[in-house]
Structures are given as structure tokens and as C-alpha cells.
Amino acid sequence: MEGRVEVRYHGVWGTVCDDDFAEPAATVICRSLGFGGPAQAKKDGFFGPGEGQIWLDQLHCVGNETGIAECLHSYWGEHNCKHNEDAAVICAPGDVRQSLNLQRADDLPRANYVTPVSNILPSECGKRNIDPLNLGDGPVARIVGGYEVPRGSYPWQASVRVRTGGKSVHWCGAAVVSPLHILTAGHCMQDYTKGAYFIRVGDHDTEEAEGTEQELNIDEIYLHEEFNKNMRLNNDIALVKVKGLGMQLGLHVMPACLPHHGVQYTPGLNCTISGWGSVKAAGAGYSRHLRATWIPLLPHETCKASFVYGTKAIGDGMFCAGLLEGGVDSCQGDSGGALVCLINGEFTLYGITSWGHGCGRPNKPGVYTNVGFYRDWIDHKLEDSMSGR
Numbered sequence: 001m002e003g004r005v006e007v008r009y010h011g012v013w014g015t016v017c018d019d020d021f022a023e024p025a026a027t028v029i030c031r032s033l034g035f036g037g038p039a040q041a042k043k044d045g046f047f048g049p050g051e052g053q054i055w056l057d058q059l060h061c062v063g064n065e066t067g068i069a070e071c072l073h074s075y076w077g078e079h080n081c082k083h084n085e086d087a088a089v090i091c092a093p094g095d096v097r098q099s100l101n102l103q104r105a106d107d108l109p110r111a112n113y114v115t116p117v118s119n120i121l122p123s124e125c126g127k128r129n130i131d132p133l134n135l136g137d138g139p140v141a142r143i144v145g146g147y148e149v150p151r152g153s154y155p156w157q158a159s160v161r162v163r164t165g166g167k168s169v170h171w172c173g174a175a176v177v178s179p180l181h182i183l184t185a186g187h188c189m190q191d192y193t194k195g196a197y198f199i200r201v202g203d204h205d206t207e208e209a210e211g212t213e214q215e216l217n218i219d220e221i222y223l224h225e226e227f228n229k230n231m232r233l234n235n236d237i238a239l240v241k242v243k244g245l246g247m248q249l250g251l252h253v254m255p256a257c258l259p260h261h262g263v264q265y266t267p268g269l270n271c272t273i274s275g276w277g278s279v280k281a282a283g284a285g286y287s288r289h290l291r292a293t294w295i296p297l298l299p300h301e302t303c304k305a306s307f308v309y310g311t312k313a314i315g316d317g318m319f320c321a322g323l324l325e326g327g328v329d330s331c332q333g334d335s336g337g338a339l340v341c342l343i344n345g346e347f348t349l350y351g352i353t354s355w356g357h358g359c360g361r362p363n364k365p366g367v368y369t370n371v372g373f374y375r376d377w378i379d380h381k382l383e384d385s386m387s388g389r
Contacts, residue, residue, distance in 0.1 A: 001030070001033065001035055001090075001091040002047065002088070002089065002090040002091065003047050003088060003089070004045075004046075004047045004048065004050055004086050004087070004088045005029055005086070005087045005088055005089055006050065007055050007056060007068065009055050009076055009077075012052075012053055012055075013052075013053070014050075014052060014053030014054055014055035014056075014077075015050040015053070015054050015055065015083065015086040015087070016054075016055065016056045016057075016059055016068075016086065016087040017054055017056065017057040017058070017059075017079050017080075017081035017085050017086070017087065018041075018042075018043035018044065018081075018085045018086065018087040018219070019057050019058045019059075019079075019080075019081065019085070019194070019195075019219065019220075020058045020059060020060050020194075020220070021041050021043060021059055021087040022041050022060075023039060023040070023041050023063075024060075024061040024062055024063035025041060025059050025060070025061040025068065025071060025087075026039035026040060026041035026042075026089040026090075026091075027039040027061075027063050028061045028063065028065045028066075028067065028068055028070075028071065029068060029089050029091075030089055030091035030092075031066075031096050032066070032067050032068070033091060034096060035091035035092060035093055035094060035096070036093070036094035036095045036096035036097070037091065037092030037093050037094030038092050038094070039089055039090070039091055039092070040089065040090040041087070041088075041089060042087070042088040042089065042090065043085070043087060043088075043219070044084060044085060044243075044244065044245075045083060045084045045085065045086045045088075046088040047088045048086075049082075049083035049084050049086055050083050050086050051083065053077070054077075054079050054081055054083070054086075055076055055077060056068075056073045056074065056076070056079070057073065057074040057078060057079035057080070057081055058072075058073055058074045058194070058195075059071055059072070059073045059087070060072040060073065080195050080217065084244065085243060085244075114383050114386075114387050115383060115386040115387065116383070117379045117382050117383060120178055120180075120181075120382045120383070120386055121177065121178050121255075121258065121382070122178060122179065122249065122255055124254075125177075125254070125255045125256060125257040125258075125346060126156075126254075126255075126256055126257035126340070126343075126345075126346030126347035126348055127254055127346070127347070128152070128153055128154070128155050128254065128347070129152065129251055148287075148289040148290065148291055149274065149290055149291060149292045151204040151210070151212075151252075151290075152204075152212070152251055152252045153292075154272075154274045154290060154292060154338075155176075155202075155251070155252055155253055155254035156175050156176045156177075156254060156255055156256035156338055156340065156347065156349070157173065157174075157175070157176075157201075157203075157274050157275070157290060157337065157338065158173070158174040158175060158176050158182050158184075158199055158200065158201045159171075159172075159173065159174065159199070159200045159201075159203055159206070159276065160172040160173070160174050160182075160184055160188055160189070160197055160199060160240075160336060161197070161198055161199070161200055161215075162192055162196050162197060163196050163197075163198065168198070170206055170276050170286055171188065171197070172184055172185065172188035172335045172336035172337070173274070173275045173276070173277070173334050173335065173336045173337025173338070173353060174188075174199065174240070174336050174337065174338075175255075175256050175337065175338035175340075175349050175352065176201055176247065176253060176254070176255045176256065177255050177256060177258060177349065177378075178246075178255055178382070179245075179246035179247045179248075179249055179255075180241055180242055180246040180247075180385070180386075181239060181240065181241055181242070181382060181385065182199055182201075182239075182240045182242070183237065183238070183239055183240075183338075183349065183352060183371070183378070184237075184238050184240060184336035184337075184352065185236045185237065185238065185335050185336040185352050185353065185354050185369065186223050186224055186227040186228075186233075186235065186236045186237050186238045187227075187233060187236055187335065187354075187355075188238065188335055188336040189221050189223060189238045189240070190223075194218055194221055195217075195218075197218050197221075198215055198216060198217050198218060199215070199216045199217075199218065199240065199242055200213055200214070200215050200216075201213070201214050201216070201247055201252075201253045202214050202252040202253045203290070204289060204290050205288060205289055206276055206286075206288055206289075207288050212251075212252040212253075214247055214248060214253060216242035216243060216244070216246070216247065217242065217243045217244075218240055218241070218242060218243065219241045219242055219243045219385075220240070220241045220385055221238060221239075221240050222238060222239040222240070222241075222381040222384065222385065223238045224236075224237050224238065224374075224377065230315070231312065231313065231315055232313070232355075233354055233355050233367075234315045234317065234318075235315075235317060235369075235374075236317075236318075236352070236354045236355070236369050237317075237352060237369050237371075237374050237377070237378075239378060239381040239382065239385065241385040256338055256340050256347050256348065256349040257343075257346045257347065257348040257349065258348070258349055258371065258375060258378065259343075259348050259349065259350060259371055259372040259375065260372065260375065261372060261375035261376050262372055262373070262375070263372040265297050265319060265350060265370070265372070266297065267296075267297055267298060267299040267302075268296050268297065269296065269297045269341055270294045270295070270296050270341075271294065271295060271296075271297060271321065271339050271340060271341035271342075271350060271351070272292055272293065272294045272295075272339070272340055272341075272342075272347075273292060273293060273295060273321075273334070273337065273338070273339050273353065273366070274290060274291065274292035274334075274337060274338065275287075275290070275291065275292075275334035275337040275353070276288075276289075276290060276291070276334075277334030277335075277337075295321045295322045295323065295339075295365075295366075296321065296322070296323070297319065297320075297321050297341075297350075298319070298320040298321055298322065298324075298365060300314075300319060300320075302320065302324070303318070303319060303320035303365070303367070307363055308320070308324075308363050308364070308365070309357075309364075309367070314367070316370075316373065317369060317370050317373045317374060318354065318367050318368065318369065318370060319351065319367070319368055319370050320365045320366065320367055320368070321339060321351065321365060321366055321368055322365030322366050323365070324362065324363055324365065325362055326361050326362040326363075326364070334353045335353050335354065335355075336352060336353060337352070337353045338351070338352065338353075339351030339352070339353065339368050349371050350368075350370075350371055350372065351368030351369060351370065351371060352368060352369040352371060353366065353368055354366075354367050354368055354369045355367045
């Protein structure tokens with residue numbers, strides 16, 4: 001059996017939004033229909049959009065419930081969805097009683113097919129149609145008090161925005177890695193519900209519509225399971241999947257490349273950071289226009305030195321970049337944004353802006369999440385995101 005999921009509430013039939021809809025929920029639905037075999041969760045109106053009422057959103061089941069009434073979900077009728085996001089299931093025959101005895105979601109049957117990472121990430125990445133050596137990126141340029149970059153020169157730059165009272169504000173930076181995915185800092189996705197966030201790409205002037213912007217709602221947020229474990233802002237990384245067909249790639253929206261797992265970063269390598277963060281110091285107003293600069297990677301030993309951050313603050317998944325004399329740095333509002341390095345002619349995402357002490361202070365360079373260190377985790381989450389997990 002297969003088809004779109006519909007539920008009846010107060011005598012009215014309506015659909016279920018696919019936000020948070022995954023295999024455990026599909027298993028509960030199929031089992032309630034008398035099918036105890038492996039269940040597949042389908043999204044994006046897989047069997048066509050419904051009509052009329054949308055009853056449920058953010059349906060989250062463990063998998064051992066006897067019906068979806070026992071699962072967590074938003075209030076009936078409360079949602080931010082359209083019918084092209086209607087959830088669907090594919091059910092298979094099987095012993096319902098045996099299925100119900102599976103107490104842990106990890107033990108539930110899974111679909112055999114997993115979309116490989118090579119089919120998720122685009123074949124072309126890390127390109128821009130502006131000469132990287134002709135941007136005026138001089139050694140005194142900086143995000144803190146720095147300069148505006150040409151429009152379209154950082155096409156992987158994204159903005160995590162928050163809806164507040166009928167408008168939206170820039171919250172954090174992010175990096176485009178596929179038409180459906182961005183990477184950002186884990187701490188950027190902690191303060192609001194998923195429905196409050198959305199992603200904007202192709203932007204330059206945050207206060208003026210320039211015709212290149214795309215705004216996308218969020219389908220799933222994958223926060224590292226050990227975020228903040230053992231030390232502050234440890235494992236500070238999150239993968240975000242957007243809804244629908246994703247971003248339209250082109251001149252103003254292009255993903256950065258991902259580094260290979262465990263790639264060794266070369267101290268002294270000049271890389272570039274960008275964002276709409278504070279232009280003077282922490283607490284100052286955010287920049288209206290996108291800014292960027294180039295900074296060197298620092299040796300891990302320097303980052304962990306007692307006069308910088310010490311050994312207890314810097315984990316294996318972190319690195320420092322910047323000038324020890326200060327002045328050139330990322331700042332508040334730049335968190336989650338990309339640090340990319342030009343590797344073999346491709347801009348490659350080496351770091352995600354994470355934290356620091358102040359902005360541009362001597363001996364307090366920016367601290368970044370090491371993307372190469374987390375490449376295996378990223379790959380697993382990319383696959384999970386395309387499998388409804």
C-alpha cells in the first residue's frame with residue numbers, strides 16, 4: 001500500500017505536513033493500517049498534493065506508538081506548509097505484532113536505498129565569475145570595520161534569518177554546499193523553533209531587493225549529537241536541509257566545495273571569510289552590505305598556547321585563523337559563515353565561523369569549526385536528509 005497520508009479530525013479530512021516526517025512516523029501509520037513490514041516516509045507531495053485542510057505539522061514519532069495520536073506534533077491545524085509538502089508513505093506487508101515489539105527507533109526496519117553523497121553534492125562547486133585576485137582584498141581589509149565586496153563574489157554565502165513580528169532579521173551566516181543544503185554553526189540553530197528560521201541566498205544588500213535573492217524554508221536541522229560536549233562550543237556544526245526543490249544555482253548562488261575527510265590544513269595558507277556581522281566590535285550594528293577579507297590559518301599549537309586560548313578551550317574539531325596582532329577578524333553576526341580556501345582553483349569550505357574573544361583583539365583570533373574533521377559526519381547527515389531520517 002502506498003499513498004498520501006490523510007487524517008480525520010472533527011469529521012474533516014486533512015493532510016500531514018512533511019516537516020520532521022521520517023521512517024518512525026511512517027512505521028506507526030503503516031502499522032495502524034495493518035502493514036507491519038518496512039515503511040518508507042516520502043516527502044514533497046510524493047503522491048501528489050492534497051486539497052483543503054492541513055491538519056498536522058512537525059509530526060515526530062519514536063516508532064513504538066500504536067497510532068499517530070500518541071506522537072508529538074504541533075497543534076491541530078497549526079502549520080507553515082503548502083500541499084506540495086504533503087507527507088506520504090509506502091507500506092509493506094508484515095506481522096503488526098512483531099513490528100510493535102520493536103521498542104527503539106534504531107531497531108525499526110529501514111528502506112534499503114540510500115542516496116549516495118556523490119549524487120547529492122553538485123559536480124561543480126567553488127566557482128565564481130569574478131577574478132579572485134582582482135577584488136581589492138588587501139592586507140588591511142577586514143570584516144570588522146572593513147569594506148564591501150562586489151555583488152556575486154561570494155556566491156556560497158547564505159544568511160540564516162529569523163522571523164520577528166512580520167519582518168525578518170539576519171541571525172547568522174551559513175555556507176551553501178548543495179542545492180538543498182547549507183552548513184552553519186550549531187549554536188546558530190539553538191534559540192528558536194525550526195519554523196522561525198529561514199535561509200536567504202543570493203543576497204548582498206540586506207535592506208534592498210536586488211532580484212538575485214532566494215528565500216527558502218527549512219525542512220530539517222541536523223545538529224551534531226555531541227554539540228557542547230566536554231567543552232564550550234565543541235562540535236559546533238549543523239547541516240540544514242531546505243524545503244521543496246531547493247536553490248537555483250547560478251551566478252549569485254553556487255556551493256562551496258567540501259574538503260576530503262581529515263585533510264591537513266597548512267598553517268599560513270590565506271583563506272577568505274565573509275558575512276554581514278558587526279563592522280566595529282561585538283555589539284555594534286550589523287553590516288548592511290556583504291563584507292569579506294583574507295586571513296591566514298594559524299598552527300594548532302599557536303591556537304592552544306596559553307597566551308591565546310589554552311589547551312582546555314580548543315578541541316580537535318576547531319582551528320584558529322587570523323592575525324595575532326589583531327584587527328582582521330570575523331565578528332558577531334558572522335557566526336556560521338564560511339571560511340573558504342582556494343584549493344586547486346576551487347573555493348573549498350575549510351571552516352565555519354564559531355567563536356572568539358571579542359573582535360579583532362590581539363592574541364584572540366577567530367575560532368572555526370574544522371569542516372574536514374567532520375566530513376564523515378556531514379556525509380552521513382546528507383544521506384540521512386535524503387532518506388527521510
